[in-house]
Amino acid sequence: MDQNTKDAIPNQIEDMQAEIHHLLPWLIHHGMDDPQGLLRFACPDPSDPIQGQLTSKSAAETKDLAVPEDSMPIRDVINEFYSITRSRVLTHHPKFFSFIPSTMLPISWLADIVVSAANPHLGGRLAGSSCNLVEENLMTWFITKIGFPVDDAVGLSVSGGSMANFMALTAARDEHIRGVENHSRAVIYVSEHTHFSISKTARVLGFSPDQVREIPGLQPDVLAYVIRNDKKAGLVPMAVVTTLGSTVSGKIDPIPEVAEVSREHNIWLHIDGAYGSSIILSPSHHELARGIEKANSVTWDAHKWLFSSYGCGMLFVRNKTSLMRSFSAHSDFLDGSGREAEAEFWDLGLELTRPARAIRLWFILRVLGSHQIGRMIDRGIDMAKEFETRFRSLKDWSVLSPAQMAILIVRFQPEGKDETDIDGLNQRIADDALEKNIAAVQIVRFDGHSCLRMCVINPRLASTDPESIVNAMADIAIDSLS
Structure with a gap:
């Protein structure tokens, strides 16, 4: 050069x-x-298309745009980006009810812009300084909400629930499984509602599928019986994973009772509350998180029900030394950089270069306040119950799973139709509702049936929407019979 x-x-x-x-x-x-x-762009209007179509032409154009060899004017690249994002599902659309919708608010987008402009490094105190201090104290605030001992517990921001679950089970392994000979004898106990990231984590950690035991409903007496038998067989019970708000139905495992079984047998209790932990901030429904304070670790996603943009999760662990045992490492590169004896964030997880996720979340919470956050969570629960009430009033509609944690599952099942036909009718309702821009509802298998699942947590949903959306879906159902 x-x-x-x-x-x-x-x-x-x-x-x-x-x-x-x-x-x-x-x-x-x-x-x-x-x-x-x-x-x-950040706050789509209810009239905006929920889903853009990726045609063969637009797919070919997108592939061409993906090659970044020549310099381009910024304005042209912005417009290219817009053309690319036309062909996507707006998961933050107020009428998107599939998966766990994005609840991103305009303030979330502003937080992303402001924080990314500063580009703080939150790996350790030397680079992060006051930003690290904000994350530490924000995590302590969440710890008090969970009910962990403040002096011993620790929290840190991560990319999301999958990473938090991985780190929690890594800590559980390192605390309860000592020696290679015990690894093949370890057992992890889950329910049928457990998120698939747990089985993925188990595989990455070197456990075989038969080392992950599914206990229906995590019934405490059944769980205790299985654990006792496993111990007699020379196995090593390692962890129990409970779910606080399953992604399918909002189901909550019997956490307080499972916590007692875990304590009795000295087993790590992990609560996957990626979706449901936010209920702690609800003024009306916080009791649904009863028993969370007894866990060894808790997963909590801010990008699910704390109105952040994607990529903002949290992990909380009862004892900081559990994470340090698994993730702390010495390095000539870092040990001479003035680091203190106290644990840095890079000692508590996999990442060294950590983006300022917690600062983005702090920005949102600082603007909205936890009381407003709680009211927004309550509104989602109330809106889901309103949907349930209206579906129950319709002929030939059944509520297979009542509204739990703002999630409900319904099914259109007219008399005189066999199961295959009814499955097809429900699929058509979902397809037509999306095509007509009425709503994005998700087809799931529940109790052996194809059903319509809705997660109603977007705070921009209008109070009149349950009536209009349910009536429109009922009209589609009637038309599908003709």
Whole structure:
């Protein structure tokens, strides 16, 4: 590289910065072919399409755009990005009820912009400084809500529930399984509602499928019986994984009773509350998290029910030393960098370069306040019950799983139709509701049937929507019989 080229690069970056300065007003107010610009992008109108179609033509164009060889004007790339994102599902659309919808609010988008502009490094105190202090104290605040001992417990932000579950079971393994000879004898106990990330974690940690035992409903007496028999057989009970709000039905395992069994047998109790832990902040329904304070570890996703954008999860562990045993490591690169004797965040998890997820969450909570967050959570639960009431009033509709944690499962099952036909009718209702932009509902298998599942947590859902959406779905059901 010649000297002129070397000198030109900083000047080019300065030119880019100036261009961005002029582009920002356009981007916010008029960009992306929309009069409301990015605000509309981050907060879609109920009339906006829930799903864009990826045609063969748009797929080919997207593949061409994915090759980043030549320099392009920033405005052109922004418009390219907009064309790419036309062909997607808006999971933060107020009428998207599939999976666990994104509850991202405009303030979440603003938090992303502000925090990413500062680009803080939260691996350790040397680089993170005051930002690390905010994460530490924010996590302590959550710890008090869970009910863990403040002096011993620790929390940290992670990418999401799957990573939190992985780290928790790694800590459980390292605490209860000593020696290679015990590894093949370890047992993890789960229910039929357990998230698939647990079985994936078990596989990554070197456990075979038969070392993950499914106990229906995690019935405490059955669990205790199985544990006793496993011990007699020379096996090593390692962990029990309970679910606080399953992604299918909102089901909550009997956490207080399972906690007693775990305590009696000295087994690590992990609560996967990726979805449901937020109920702790609900002023009306916080008792649904009863027993969470007895866990060894808790998973909590802010991007599910704390209104953050994606990539913001948390892990809480009763005893900080459990994570340090599994993840702390010495390095010539780090040990000479002025690090303190006290644990750094990089000692508590896999990541060294940690993005400022917790600062994004702090920003949201600081603006909204935990009381408003709690009211928004309560509203989602109330709206799901309103949907349930309206479905129950319809002929030929059944509620297979009542509204739990803002999730309900219904099924259209008219008389005179066999199971195969009814499954097809429910699939058609889901397809037509999406095509007509009424709602995105999810087809799931529940109790052996194809059913319609709805997760109703988007705070932008209008109070009149349960009536209009249920009536529209009922009309589709009637039309499907003709």
